[in-house]
Amino acid sequence: MTMDRQPMIDQWYPVALASQLPAGGRATQLMGTPITVLPGEPIRVVTADGRDLRITVRYGHVWTSLGDPAKELFDIPEADQPGRRLVEVGVVRVRCSPLRAVENFLDIAHFPFVHTDILGAEPHTEVGKYDVEIREQEDEVWATKVQFYQPQAAKSATGGITTDYMYRVPAPTSTVLYKTCPARPGEWDVITLFVQPLTEELCDVWPWMALFDDETALTDLIHFQQMIFLQDRSILENQIPRLLPLDPGREIPTRADLTSVAYRRWLKRHQFTYGAQLVAQ
Amino acid sequence: MLDARERLTIRGRLGADSFLPWITRHAARLGLDGEIRHADAEQVDIDLLGPIDLIDAMEMGCLLGPIDVWVETIDRTPSPSA
Numbered sequence: 001m002t003m004d005r006q007p008m009i010d011q012w013y014p015v016a017l018a019s020q021l022p023a024g025g026r027a028t029q030l031m032g033t034p035i036t037v038l039p040g041e042p043i044r045v046v047t048a049d050g051r052d053l054r055i056t057v058r059y060g061h062v063w064t065s066l067g068d069p070a071k072e073l074f075d076i077p078e079a080d081q082p083g084r085r086l087v088e089v090g091v092v093r094v095r096c097s098p099l100r101a102v103e104n105f106l107d108i109a110h111f112p113f114v115h116t117d118i119l120g121a122e123p124h125t126e127v128g129k130y131d132v133e134i135r136e137q138e139d140e141v142w143a144t145k146v147q148f149y150q151p152q153a154a155k156s157a158t159g160g161i162t163t164d165y166m167y168r169v170p171a172p173t174s175t176v177l178y179k180t181c182p183a184r185p186g187e188w189d190v191i192t193l194f195v196q197p198l199t200e201e202l203c204d205v206w207p208w209m210a211l212f213d214d215e216t217a218l219t220d221l222i223h224f225q226q227m228i229f230l231q232d233r234s235i236l237e238n239q240i241p242r243l244l245p246l247d248p249g250r251e252i253p254t255r256a257d258l259t260s261v262a263y264r265r266w267l268k269r270h271q272f273t274y275g276a277q278l279v280a281q
Numbered sequence: 282m283l284d285a286r287e288r289l290t291i292r293g294r295l296g297a298d299s300f301l302p303w304i305t306r307h308a309a310r311l312g313l314d315g316e317i318r319h320a321d322a323e324q325v326d327i328d329l330l331g332p333i334d335l336i337d338a339m340e341m342g343c344l345l346g347p348i349d350v351w352v353e354t355i356d357r358t359p360s361p362s363a
Contacts (some may be wrong), residue, residue, distance in 0.1 A: 214285065247345060247346065247348050248342045252342065254338045255334075258341070261344050261345060268345075279347075280347070
């Protein structure tokens with residue numbers, strides 16, 4: 001498919017870590033368009049034909065858009081909460097649809113099978129009932145009251161706990177996970193996945209976290225999250241089809257996939273279809 | 282597992298020719314006995330017989346549906362033909 005008039009063109013996307021821009025800039029692409037992220041004050045993002053794109057710097061990343069976003073970048077209030085450690089995990093390239101990367105992040109049921117003995121373990125495989133809604137005012141997908149047993153929910157966890165989760169999709173290729181904070185009951189740890197669509201079947205994934213954890217070394221936090229995501233990558237790169245089906249076709253979504261179903265419905269409603277398979281094959 | 286009989290009342294923009302064959306195909310894929318009892322551009326009623334988990338899966342599938350259909354809501358009630 002082409003990206004002409006594709007509504008996703010008017011969204012914000014992460015394209016670099018602001019703190020780690022090389023002196024010569026970062027040459028990359030966004031939705032098939034070559035771009036360069038140039039360091040400086042201000043940071044610039046330019047296309048090969050010399051067009052300056054809109055940018056914003058938030059959550060440690062440079063964000064840009066090929067189009068004209070109607071809204072500012074979504075807010076994560078926890079990013080400004082005193083006492084949190086903001087962790088820039090880096091980038092992982094994944095040969096899959098950017099929408100697939102987000103959809104996989106929303107899938108709780110895979111924890112015991114892909115992140116065995118870390119984020120899940122047999123026989124604790126059942127996903128209990130939870131609530132999913134599309135919040136009309138914010139125009140975001142939210143899943144709440146999600147509970148799952150985890151042997152090691154976070155780097156700072158010392159044993160198995162039942163972890164509470166909330167999932168949020170504020171943009172087609174960005175998702176925010178709120179989970180029980182082992183170090184500070186009553187607060188949520190924030191783990192995000194910001195996905196840069198390079199093409200419809202290739203993406204750079206930029207995880208980022210805002211945690212209450214004064215104990216764990218930064219490198220350990222980064223390695224823990226990278227390990228989790230590298231486990232996901234091997235699954236993502238072998239999924240068929242590579243594009244995310246909006247028509248379930250041969251896939252059989254079940255009630256445990258309610259968040260994924262809501263996400264796909266939200267994509268369909270907004271015609272956010274870059275990286276989607278429209279007709280089942 | 283005991284079979285259940287339920288009616289799915291689907292509402293939305295359902296006028297595309299693709300929808301009814303899609304429903305029949307998806308029900309068959311799930312191994313459900315299904316019968317379309319009513320169909321117009323805004324509402325489709327399907328009576329289903331089968332395990333409740335598979336009727337749940339039918340509801341999930343229909344919430345997505347084919348690309349040229351928009352399902353707004355699905356209500357589930359005991360099937361009148363039970």
